[in-house]
Amino acid sequence: MRIASTLGGIAICAAVVLFFARYWGYLDTSAQIAILVVVPLLALAAAEFAAWRERTLYFTGLLALLAFASFVMNLAVVGSIFNIVSTERALLAWGAFALLLAYRYGLRLQLALGLLLSMGYGAAMVTAHFGYRWFDFGQRPELVALLALLVFWAPFAIRHTRQRDFPPVYRLVGAIVFYLCVLSLADWGIPSYMSFDHQNIERFYEFVGLLTSAGAIWLGISRQWNNVVNTSATAFVIFLFTRLYHWWWDWMPKYLFFAVIGALGVGWWSLLDTCVARWGREFRYEARLARHGSSRGSGGKRVCSAACVEESLRFSGIRHYAYEPRDVYVVRHEGRK
């Protein structure tokens, strides 16, 4: 339903832009500017009205997307009408508007767009500052990767008390952009800031990709960030297969290569499933205990009530557990089975 409505919203935006492009040449400049200013404002007013009327935010999301597309068109066409040399500041304006819509109405698609545009602006600003064409910011993936890491960790600095579903979007956008940057450097190392031989840079980033994705899987399981686990597992598989391709493709028979890849794929997903099930239970248990007010004592022990332990065990799905039946229980970390 959400995917269908998003595609519908994108189609409406395309229709508005193409309709304007079809007829704008027959209007004088003042009429063109008036339309460009009025359309985003009308869409914004309609989104505000829809948000006031509905609870599901279905039409609000569509109208906010229309307002965003109209605003993008506004700046692009005004730049074209007055033949203004393009600058990276347009990305800042578009990103700020998308974030404004996202936080005003609680829309995750606008948040993702806003984060992508903000990252683009940050990278483009640095690129332009050093005398390069701002549009080439993607040619230095390390800079974008650094900004992606900042976005990934941003929810620790920005508390989301109202929009509780926003931090996963930050992490997902940050993780995807980071992995894409590392993957591009692992494939072609010449755009790197490092001045080593490009083949060494490519090998380096292959291992960076493997290590960071493995670390992010562990982090995702421990903090119950499902989208980070899924994204990182996919990235890990891609990095691993890239490395195996470089090692084995030339000397191994092709049927054997694909057989090994298939077997490794099945094995990897089984291993990941086991890890998620086991670590996930333990991390859920820990988190539940902490939420119920248990405290960490000396020697790696947890101290909490019987009711707390039983409820936490039930919640986390751990069936067998060793603890001593007393009013205040001392549970050893290493005692869990």
Next chain:
Amino acid sequence: MSYDTKDENSGVALNLHWIDRPWRMVSFPSQWLDQKILQEVGFDTSVAPSDKAASDYYARQRTRSAFVAFEYNGSSWNKWIDEAEQQAQAGAPSPFYRFPGNQRETSSRLVAIDASGDLARLRARHPDRGSVIVVPAVIRIGVEPEGAKNPRRLYGSIQEIPYSIHIPLPFSDGFRRMSGDRNSAKFRVHLRYGAFLEPWIVALEIPAP
């Protein structure tokens, strides 16, 4: 200049062409963009072109933003067209001048003559605003391979300038009424460039057919 309009887009735009780049061919070396100008644009030219590592070194350098001066109908144009016509008469047209036939009639007569990373310095070198325009540009550096007569050398090329100029009403109606081939249409356009190097059209002359 040529003008551009499409069925799906009712806007009319002029495309700015200059003569030492055949159409929009990317990375076409500009002969006047020598090592000194490339340094001024901001490129690091510390590795000699004859060095074994030069190709890799310059391939790693990204394109840079700069400013380029274009002269309209001046001495550079006269020199270029004379040379092109002489080569055409000698029967050995160079790939630099692939369209010598009617260049004197249809060319934009716009020649890139200088570049710099500093707008004020470039304008100070070319103060005549009536015949020289300065536009933002993107410049690439590379190493030209060794030829039969020439050693390896550094070259620069103008990769991009803001070539499309929007034409508002009422001037756009003049282009819409024009018939025949767009690329060979004859017209004269008067442009002005603003403080932010943005062009706009102030007059249009279309000769009667």
